[in-house]
Amino acid sequence: MSASISAPAEVITHVHLESPDARRARLATGWLIIVVGVVLFALSFSAGATATFALSDAFDTVQLPSIALPAGPVVVITALLCLAAGAGLVSGRLSRTWRRVANTVAGLSVVLGFLSWAASSSTLPFPVSNQLAGTVALATPLILGSLAGVVGERSGVVNVAIEGQFLNAAFSAAVVGSVTHSIPAALFAGVLAAVLTGMLLALFAIKYLVDQVVLGVVINLLSSGLTGFLFDQLVQPNSSTLNSSPIMTAIPLGPLADIPLLGPVLFDQTILVYLAVISVAVVWFLLFKTRWGLRVRAVGEHPKAADTVGISVTAVRWQAVLVGAIFAGLGGAFFTVGSTGTFVKDITVGNGFIALAALIMGRWHPVYAALMGLFFGFVTQMASQLQTLSTPVPSQFLLLLPYVATIIAVAGLIGRTRAPAADGQPYVK
Amino acid sequence: MSTAERTAGRSAFAEYVSRHWRDWAITVAAFVLAMLIGAILMVVADPQVSANFAYLFTAPQLALGGAWAKVSSAYGALVVGAVGSPQALALTSSKAAPLICAGLGVGLAFRAGLFNIGAQGQAIWGALTAAYIGFTFELPYGLHLVLAVLGGMAAGAVWGGIVGWLKAKTGAHEVIVTIMMNYIASGMLAYLLTTAAFRRPGREDPISPEVHPTAALPSIFGQFHFGFILALAAAAGVWWLLERSTTGFSIRAVGANPNAASTAGMSVAATTTITMTCAGALAGLAGIQFALGPSANGAPVPLTLGLVGTVGFDAITVALLGRSRPVGIVLAGLLFGGLDAGGLAMQSVAQTPLTLTMVLQAVVVLFVAAPALVATILPFLKGRKLKPAAALTGGQA
Numbered sequence: 164m165s166a167s168i169s170a171p172a173e174v175i176t177h178v179h180l181e182s183p184d185a186r187r188a189r190l191a192t193g194w195l196i197i198v199v200g201v202v203l204f205a206l207s208f209s210a211g212a213t214a215t216f217a218l219s220d221a222f223d224t225v226q227l228p229s230i231a232l233p234a235g236p237v238v239v240i241t242a243l244l245c246l247a248a249g250a251g252l253v254s255g256r257l258s259r260t261w262r263r264v265a266n267t268v269a270g271l272s273v274v275l276g277f278l279s280w281a282a283s284s285s286t287l288p289f290p291v292s293n294q295l296a297g298t299v300a301l302a303t304p305l306i307l308g309s310l311a312g313v314v315g316e317r318s319g320v321v322n323v324a325i326e327g328q329f330l331n332a333a334f335s336a337a338v339v340g341s342v343t344h345s346i347p348a349a350l351f352a353g354v355l356a357a358v359l360t361g362m363l364l365a366l367f368a369i370k371y372l373v374d375q376v377v378l379g380v381v382i383n384l385l386s387s388g389l390t391g392f393l394f395d396q397l398v399q400p401n402s403s404t405l406n407s408s409p410i411m412t413a414i415p416l417g418p419l420a421d422i423p424l425l426g427p428v429l430f431d432q433t434i435l436v437y438l439a440v441i442s443v444a445v446v447w448f449l450l451f452k453t454r455w456g457l458r459v460r461a462v463g464e465h466p467k468a469a470d471t472v473g474i475s476v477t478a479v480r481w482q483a484v485l486v487g488a489i490f491a492g493l494g495g496a497f498f499t500v501g502s503t504g505t506f507v508k509d510i511t512v513g514n515g516f517i518a519l520a521a522l523i524m525g526r527w528h529p530v531y532a533a534l535m536g537l538f539f540g541f542v543t544q545m546a547s548q549l550q551t552l553s554t555p556v557p558s559q560f561l562l563l564l565p566y567v568a569t570i571i572a573v574a575g576l577i578g579r580t581r582a583p584a585a586d587g588q589p590y591v592k
Numbered sequence: 593m594s595t596a597e598r599t600a601g602r603s604a605f606a607e608y609v610s611r612h613w614r615d616w617a618i619t620v621a622a623f624v625l626a627m628l629i630g631a632i633l634m635v636v637a638d639p640q641v642s643a644n645f646a647y648l649f650t651a652p653q654l655a656l657g658g659a660w661a662k663v664s665s666a667y668g669a670l671v672v673g674a675v676g677s678p679q680a681l682a683l684t685s686s687k688a689a690p691l692i693c694a695g696l697g698v699g700l701a702f703r704a705g706l707f708n709i710g711a712q713g714q715a716i717w718g719a720l721t722a723a724y725i726g727f728t729f730e731l732p733y734g735l736h737l738v739l740a741v742l743g744g745m746a747a748g749a750v751w752g753g754i755v756g757w758l759k760a761k762t763g764a765h766e767v768i769v770t771i772m773m774n775y776i777a778s779g780m781l782a783y784l785l786t787t788a789a790f791r792r793p794g795r796e797d798p799i800s801p802e803v804h805p806t807a808a809l810p811s812i813f814g815q816f817h818f819g820f821i822l823a824l825a826a827a828a829g830v831w832w833l834l835e836r837s838t839t840g841f842s843i844r845a846v847g848a849n850p851n852a853a854s855t856a857g858m859s860v861a862a863t864t865t866i867t868m869t870c871a872g873a874l875a876g877l878a879g880i881q882f883a884l885g886p887s888a889n890g891a892p893v894p895l896t897l898g899l900v901g902t903v904g905f906d907a908i909t910v911a912l913l914g915r916s917r918p919v920g921i922v923l924a925g926l927l928f929g930g931l932d933a934g935g936l937a938m939q940s941v942a943q944t945p946l947t948l949t950m951v952l953q954a955v956v957v958l959f960v961a962a963p964a965l966v967a968t969i970l971p972f973l974k975g976r977k978l979k980p981a982a983a984l985t986g987g988q989a
Binding site: 323367371373374376377378380381382383384385387388389391392393394395396397508513516519520523557559560562563566567569570573574 | 762765961
């Protein structure tokens with residue numbers, strides 16, 4: 164897919180040596196952080212008196228106090244922290260560890276500074292627990308979807324059809340859940356639907372050598388049409404029997420769930436959220452610690468070499484696409500049985516594409532892709548929270564942040580994103 | 593007799609037929625297979641009809657008759673709604689015009705080896721700008737329309753050009769960038785519709801004021817309007833650009849082999865940027881059709897969130913079916929425009945949801961994309977060479 168992004172030759176890096184690529188990325192990141200710092204500094208003049216953050220909502224058993232921060236000074240301090248971190252990165256005198264520290268400090272400062280500024284314009288407190296809960300709910304399908312992409316693309320099959328897999332899975336889960344009143348059956352149906360969609364993808368991409376991006380777009384169209392047609396014709400007229408699935412209930416993990424603030428967010432969730440977290444570890448283990456994963460990566464980087472040593476490129480790619488589809492199915496089921504239990508047309512509203520973005524931003528690595536999914540979930544939730552607080556910045560712009568960030572990432576401004584070498588290239592023996 | 597003599601002895605038409613008959617046959621076969629799949633889907637999704645299939649062996653006339661009634665009434669309504677009357681033909685033309693424009697945008701990019709998934713965003717910018725010019729300014733007839741059309745095309749060109757420039761400058765993959773640009777465009781539209789400049793006075797929902805009649809595309813007969821002529825002119829322009837101009841030669845050369853084109857002294861970066869800018873302008877023209885084309889009541893539809901629908905994605909299917917050739921795209925646009933127009937009739941007359949046409953489009957393109965699959969199902973279409981990717985995107989990409 165990104166064959167045009169040329170890979171520079173391997174360079175042996177010593178402490179004092181830096182490849183031109185890494186240097187460019189470091190400078191670009193540093194300057195970007197400096198610009199953000201300047202913007203934050205400018206914003207500090209328009210900040211209100213206090214920014215209030217509510218740590219508990221009214222229904223929590225343990226009530227934590229709300230935190231009131233002096234908005235002006237907080238924004239100024241975060242701006243200065245950003246400027247310092249950016250200057251440190253640009254100077255090039257930081258060691259590897261300190262560079263990481265600088266990046267982390269800058270990231271946290273931006274979030275805290277921006278939130279303080281936004282929250283200070285409203286008298287209502289910013290609900291931190293809602294923010295965290297919403298992040299988890301929005302990120303779960305993104306994480307599962309991006310894992311589907313990671314497994315497929317590591318084997319060299321581009322998956323633009325995550326959106327279609329989501330839709331088919333969401334639809335099947337809702338209908339089967341409504342008919343059987345069983346969550347496991349609904350989840351199974353969702354996974355099955357996504358695997359069937361994956362089979363379509365694999366058949367046309369691997370056997371019939373159709374351009375994989377074209378194929379992904381067409382499969383998305385087909386899925387939208389198919390679920391839309393079945394919904395209009397069959398499901399909507401009988402919505403009480405076919406579109407009222409039971410929804411998953413939260414499973415508290417013992418005493419961990421009673422920890423204030425973090426307990427309900429991390430340890431009192433539905434099975435799909437736990438599965439998403441486990442899946443990240445599973446995919447990481449599969450790809451990097453098993454013989455199968457090595458084969459998948461070999462086939463995705465250099466199929467001819469893999470074929471020469473006796474690995475069946477076709478078989479490995481089929482397996483990778485179908486294994487990936489399992490995760491996409493779980494993610495798709497989350498839209499229906501994981502939330503309201505009912506399907507509406509195009510319920511996934513482009514989440515498949517955001518999952519694709521998370522996968523690219525996460526550099527085709529399961530853990531980073533999951534972190535990017537969390538980040539996108541966080542930003543999206545923040546945008547809707549700020550909308551209810553009616554803050555000065557139009558929340559529509561915040562909603563666009565994941566997309567802008569992805570463009571910046573693929574344009575190589577922040578680090579280099581390199582796809583598996585044979586990503587998107589059909590293999591003909 | 594040498595090859596050259598033999599070729600010279602044939603007419604151009606015979607030459608064309610001998611080279612392309614399989615393409616046509618596969619397209620027709622794909623369409624027939626898609627209609628079959630659509631028919632199966634209709635029968636399965638209708639409980640009253642599919643229930644009769646329990647008696648398939650005891651009372652076949654009941655099961656098959658019911659199915660036949662259902663399918664024939666739906667497809668009958670589809671055909672009548674698409675070509676059955678002058679009004680239907682006018683509706684088909686108005687549905688086809690934006691598909692042709694955006695399809696040209698996608699197809700032109702294909703010829704340069706670029707995959708423009710961003711026609712959606714480019715069309716949104718085209719519609720947004722044209723509508724803004726249309727409802728904000730008070731200008732005389734003629735001038736107003738020209739300004740609105742040029743403004744919309746320019747906006748689309750900029751939105752597409754950014755992608756080409758990024759690709760040329762940094763190697764950012766155009767597929768990812770255009771997908772993201774689509775979302776940014778629709779986000780910007782959602783934002784702009786909340787601002788005073790775009791929102792209709794006295795309304796809380798995101799809807800713009802009505803476009804002044806001076807900026808509307810003039811109607812020729814009902815919904816058959818000047819925009820369709822513009823679409824045909826755009827197709828002719830793209831044909832000229834690709835087949836008769838130096839730029840077009842660069843576009844095709846870069847699409848066929850960027851390294852060879854670069855060695856021959858062409859600038860791949862410049863060609864990429866120019867191609868995406870032109871593609872954006874064409875998709876912008878598609879957006880203009882939605883913003884300025886007369887609706888059933890004669891006046892253009894005001895700007896809303898969903899005004900351009902999914903034209904950018906439908907355009908991909910149009911470009912693929914049209915093999916990225918201007919004439920092919922016009923024919924494919926008319927076909928899918930007819931499906932859209934007929935789908936509306938099918939929905940109201942035969943109570944078969946419009947979404948069926950989406951399934952038909954996707955299945956047609958899937959089959960066209962995989963000629964080997966069609967040849968497996970219908971062995972008489974088997975030929976010597978069945979190049980999948982080349983068959984789709986006009987020999988390149």
